[in-house]
Amino acid sequence: MKNIRGIVFDLYGTLYDVHSVAAACNAFHPGRGREISVVWRQKQLEYTWLRSLMGDYADFEQLTREALVFTSGQLQLSLDDAALSALCAEYLRIAPYPEVPAALARLQAIGLPLAILSNGSANSIRSVVTASGLEQRFAHLISADSVRIFKPHDKVYQLAEQQMHCDRSELLFVSSNAWDASGARHFGYPVCWINRIGNTFDELGQSPDHIVQGLDQLADWLQTRQPAA
Amino acid sequence: MKNIRGIVFDLYGTLYDVHSVAAACNAFHPGRGREISVVWRQKQLEYTWLRSLMGDYADFEQLTREALVFTSGQLQLSLDDAALSALCAEYLRIAPYPEVPAALARLQAIGLPLAILSNGSANSIRSVVTASGLEQRFAHLISADSVRIFKPHDKVYQLAEQQMHCDRSELLFVSSNAWDASGARHFGYPVCWINRIGNTFDELGQSPDHIVQGLDQLADWLQTRQPAA
Numbered sequence: 001m002k003n004i005r006g007i008v009f010d011l012y013g014t015l016y017d018v019h020s021v022a023a024a025c026n027a028f029h030p031g032r033g034r035e036i037s038v039v040w041r042q043k044q045l046e047y048t049w050l051r052s053l054m055g056d057y058a059d060f061e062q063l064t065r066e067a068l069v070f071t072s073g074q075l076q077l078s079l080d081d082a083a084l085s086a087l088c089a090e091y092l093r094i095a096p097y098p099e100v101p102a103a104l105a106r107l108q109a110i111g112l113p114l115a116i117l118s119n120g121s122a123n124s125i126r127s128v129v130t131a132s133g134l135e136q137r138f139a140h141l142i143s144a145d146s147v148r149i150f151k152p153h154d155k156v157y158q159l160a161e162q163q164m165h166c167d168r169s170e171l172l173f174v175s176s177n178a179w180d181a182s183g184a185r186h187f188g189y190p191v192c193w194i195n196r197i198g199n200t201f202d203e204l205g206q207s208p209d210h211i212v213q214g215l216d217q218l219a220d221w222l223q224t225r226q227p228a229a
Numbered sequence: 230m231k232n233i234r235g236i237v238f239d240l241y242g243t244l245y246d247v248h249s250v251a252a253a254c255n256a257f258h259p260g261r262g263r264e265i266s267v268v269w270r271q272k273q274l275e276y277t278w279l280r281s282l283m284g285d286y287a288d289f290e291q292l293t294r295e296a297l298v299f300t301s302g303q304l305q306l307s308l309d310d311a312a313l314s315a316l317c318a319e320y321l322r323i324a325p326y327p328e329v330p331a332a333l334a335r336l337q338a339i340g341l342p343l344a345i346l347s348n349g350s351a352n353s354i355r356s357v358v359t360a361s362g363l364e365q366r367f368a369h370l371i372s373a374d375s376v377r378i379f380k381p382h383d384k385v386y387q388l389a390e391q392q393m394h395c396d397r398s399e400l401l402f403v404s405s406n407a408w409d410a411s412g413a414r415h416f417g418y419p420v421c422w423i424n425r426i427g428n429t430f431d432e433l434g435q436s437p438d439h440i441v442q443g444l445d446q447l448a449d450w451l452q453t454r455q456p457a458a
Contacts (some may be wrong), residue, residue, distance in 0.1 A: 043431075049278040050408050050433060054381045054415050058434070064434035073429035152283045179279050186283050200302035202272075203295035204279060205287070 003170065004190075004222070006139075007107060010151075010175035011118035012094075013041075014194060015104075015215070016128055020095040021087065028083055036071060043067035048150040050121050059147040064091050092124060093131035097196070103215035104137040110222055115140035117160045117173075119150045140164060152183020174218065176203040180184045185209075192218055197217045232399065233451070235368075236336060237389045238405035239322075239380075240347035242270075243423060244333075244444070245357055249324040250316065257312055265300060272296035274392065277348050277379035286377040288350045293320050321353060322360035326425070332444035333366045337449055338436070344369035346389045346402075348379045369393060381412020407431040412437075422448055 012018050019037045044067040051057055058066075065088050072079040076139025079087070101169035108114060114137055118125050122143040129135050140163050147155040161168045173189035176182045176196065182204040185191045193201065194215060203206065213219045241247050248266045255262025263381065273296040280286055287295075292316050301308040309318070337343060343366055347354050351372040356365050369392050376384040383452045390397045403416035404410045405425065411433040414420045422437035423444065430437065 046275075046278075046408070047431075047433065049275075049282060050412070050431075051379055052282055053278060053379075054412050054433070056415055056434060070429055070432045089340075150282075152279055154284060179275070183279070183283050186285055193233060200299055202276075202279075203299045204283070205285060205295075211437065 001034060004112065004172045004225075005113060005166050005170040006113045006172070008115045008117050008142075008164070008165050008171050008173045008189070010173075010177060010180050011120055011128065012177075013124060014174065014176040014180075015100050015116070016094045016096050018091075018094060018134070021090045024087055024090040028079065028087070029077055031048075032075070032077075036075060036077065039075060040068050040071045043070050052150045052153060057150075059145055060119055060124055060150075061088070061091075061121050063089055064124075092127035094128055096132050096134065097215070097220045099214045101132070101134060104134060105220045106219040107215075107222065108137050110219075112222075113139040113164060115142060115160055117142045117144075117151075119157070120155070121145050140160050151180055152186070154187050157184055157187040157189065174215075179204065181208050182206040194218070196203045233341065233401045233454075234395045234399040235342045235344065235393050235401070236451075237344045237346050237371075237393070237402045237413075237418070238402050239252050239402075239406060239409050240349055240354060240357065241406075243324045243403065243405040243409075244329050244345070245263060245325050245361070247320075247323055247443070250319045252314055253319040258306055258310065261304070261306075265306065266302060267306060268455055269293075269297050269300045272299050281379045281382060286379075288374055289348055289353055289379075290350050293317055293353075321356035321424070323357055325361050325363065326444070328443045328445045330361070332448045333363060336444075336451065337366050339448075341451075342368040342387055342393060344371060344393060346371045346373075346380075346385070348373045348385070350374050375381070380409055383416050386416040386418065390437040401443075408433065410437050411435040423447070 002218040009015050018041050022033035022037040025036040044064050047063040047067055068084055116125055116138055122145055125141045125143055142159050143162055144150050144156045149155055168188040172192055173184040173188055174192045178201045181191045181193045182202055185206040190209045192210040194212055237245050247270050249264045251262035251266040254265040273293050276292040276296055297313055345354055345367055351374055354370045354372055371388050371392055373379050378384055397417040399422055400418055401419045402413040405423040407430045410420045410422045411431055419437040420437045423441055425443040
C-alpha cells in the first residue's frame with residue numbers, strides 16, 4: 001500500500017448502525033424490531049443492486065421506503081402511511097457505532113481528509129451526519145445519486161477519486177460491507193474491512209488489504225503509519 | 230396482453246426447486262440442510278447481481294461454488310473440497326416442482342414453443358433439464374452466459390426475443406422470483422408470477438400481469454385463452 005492521502009468511508013453499516021432503527025420499529029411492533037430492521041435492510045440492499053442492473057434508478061430514500069413497504073407486506077405488519085413515514089425518518093438519524101465519534105476525531109488529527117462515499121442521497125447523508133453532530137469531521141460527503149447507479153458499480157467508486165483529486169491507489173476505502181469492500185478493491189482502492197461481529201468475507205474474487213474489528217483499531221494502525229500532522 | 234406466441238421460463242426456483250439440495254446438505258450436516266440451502270441460495274443470487282454490477286462476470290457454476298464456500302465459512306460448516314464438489318454437483322440435478330412435468334406437457338400440447346431463459350450456464354441448464362427427463366419439452370435453452378451479465382439486466386432478457394424470433398410483447402415470461410418477474414416486465418415482456426408459497430411481490434416499480442399458485446394453473450389459464458393446436 002502506498003502512502004495514504006485520504007480516507008473514504010462507507011456510511012450505512014460502516015460508520016452508522018442501520019439496526020439502530022430497530023428501536024423505532026419495536027415501538028410499532030413490540031418484540032419484532034430487530035426482525036423488521038433485518039428484512040428491511042436486506043431488501044434495501046437488494047433494491048439498490050436490482051434497480052441498478054435493470055437500468056431503472058430511483059434514489060436511496062425512495063428505495064428505503066419501498067423496501068419497508070415490502071417488509072410490511074412480507075411480515076404482515078400492516079404499517080400505514082404515517083408509520084412508513086415515521087420509520088423512514090428514523091433512517092435519517094441512525095446512530096454511529098459507539099467507537100466512531102472518538103476514532104474519527106483521531107483520524108482527522110492525523111491530517112488526512114476524510115470523506116463519505118455512500119449509496120444514500122445527498123439529503124440522506126447530510127441528515128445522518130448532522131443528526132450525529134459529526135459534520136465537522138468530513139471534508140467531502142459524496143452521494144451515488146449524481147451518477148444514478150449504486151455501488152458496487154465503478155461509476156460510484158470513481159466519484160471519490162475525482163472529488164478528492166487523488167489517484168485511487170492513494171485513498172484508503174473503509175467499509176464493513178464485504179460486498180462494498182470487494183467492489184472498491186476491484187475498482188482499485190486499497191481497502192480496510194471493518195469486521196465488528198465476526199462475519200465471513202464475501203467470495204467475490206477480492207480480499208481486503210487490512211482488517212480491523214472497529215474504527216478505533218484503524219486509528220491505532222494509521223497513527224503508527226503516519227504521525228499526526 | 231396480445232396473443233401469446235411462446236412461453237419463456239425462468240429455471241431456478243420457478244420450474245425447479247433449488248431447495249431440493251437441502252437433502253444432500255443434510256447428509257453432511259444433519260438437521261441443518263434447509264438452513265444451508267437458504268443461505269447458499271441467497272448468496273448465489275447476491276453474487277450474480279454484485280459481479281454483474283462490478284463488471285466482473287464469472288459463470289453461474291463458479292458463483293454457485295463461491296456462494297457455498299461463503300456459506301461454509303459463515304455457518305462454520307468446514308466443508309472440504311470433496312464436499313463442496315459433491316454439493317455443487319447436486320445443483321446440476323435439482324428436482325422440478327411436483328406439478329411441473331405434467332403442466333409442461335399440457336403447455337406443449339397447446340402448440341406454443343417453450344423456452345428456458347436462465348442465469349445458469351449452458352451446461353447447468355442442460356444438466357438440470359436432462360436429469361429430470363424434461364428435455365423434450367423445450368424448443369430453446371438459453372443461458373445468460375453468452376452476454377456475460379446476469380438477470381435482471383436487459384441484455385439477458387433480450388436473448389429470448391432474439392432466439393425465438395418474436396417481439397417481446399408476444400412472449401409470456403414466467404418466473405417465481407419477483408425480482409426476475411420485475412426485470413422481465415420492465416424489459417417489456419408480459420409476465421406471469423408463480424407464487425407458490427404466499428410471498429409478497431417485490432417493490433421495484435413493476436407488477437405482474439398474471440399471478441398463479443403453480444404451473445398447473447398457468448396451463449388451465451392458457452388452455453381457456455388459446456385452444457390446443
